[in-house]
Amino acid sequence: MVAAGETRRQIVDAADSLFYAQGFTQTSFADIAAAVKISRGNFYYHFKTKDEILDAVIDKRLSDRRELLAKWDETADEARKRIECFIRIVIVNQTKIMAYGCPVGTLTTELAKIDHPSRDKANEIMALFGDWLETQFRELGCGENSRDNAMHVLGWSQGVATLAQAFKDKAYVEREVSKILSWLDGVIAGTQQNKIQ
Incomplete structure (x- = not known):
């Protein structure tokens, strides 16, 4: 017999996948129950309501993203490499992104459209990414430009994910990754030049 905690985890995992592939509003209790x-x-x-499941899915996504960022913090020994990990995620997850878009961006957009009470909670994931990227740019020595640089990378990733889903063009994604990495090198070079002066 499956323990209650394991069943709950299976429900949240199934709902997470379905909300990503079909959207929150298009996914029913019956869809999730059938998947599990x-x-x-x-x-x-x-779970008594779909909103309860949504909150559990958002909690899971927040936890998963915190773990991912913590892993990059541990395994990449400098800020440039950590930012590169974030940038390259659009290639690592390219197949899913081309099929369904960004799991974070699509959910926050959908919840905003329907003015759902959980939209602010879902936006915490974007805020998590923004804050983490800002920390990396501060470590690079970008100072007061750190937040703007962080939001540029975050906005870039959302734009690339949206166009990847629309056009299904792998070469486009790879070109954009190359361009944003060149931009990052330029930011780092500019910061180092400012230190010398």
Whole structure:
């Protein structure tokens, strides 16, 4: 027999995948229950409403992204490499992004469109990315430009994900990654030049 905590985790994982592939509004309780292969009664034991599931999915996404950023902090020994990890995620997840867009961006956009009460909570993921990127740019010595640089990279990633989904063009994604990495090198060179002067 599957433990209650494991069933709950399976429900959240299934809902996470379905919300990404189909959208929150297009996914029903029945869709999620069918994906997990449990009865509606067992389903309602864990979650009474779809909004409860949405909050659990957002919590999962926040936790997963915190773990990912922490891993990059541990494994990449300098800020430039950590920012590059963030930039290259559009290539690492290219197949899914071309099919469904960015999992973070698509959810925040959908919740904003329907003025859902959980939209601010979903936006915490974007804020998490923005704050983390700002920290990396500060480490590079970008000072007061750190926030602007962080938002530039975050906006770039969302734009590339949107166009990757629209056009399904791998070469475009790779070109854009190359361009933003060149921009990053220029930012670093400018910062180093300012230190010399």
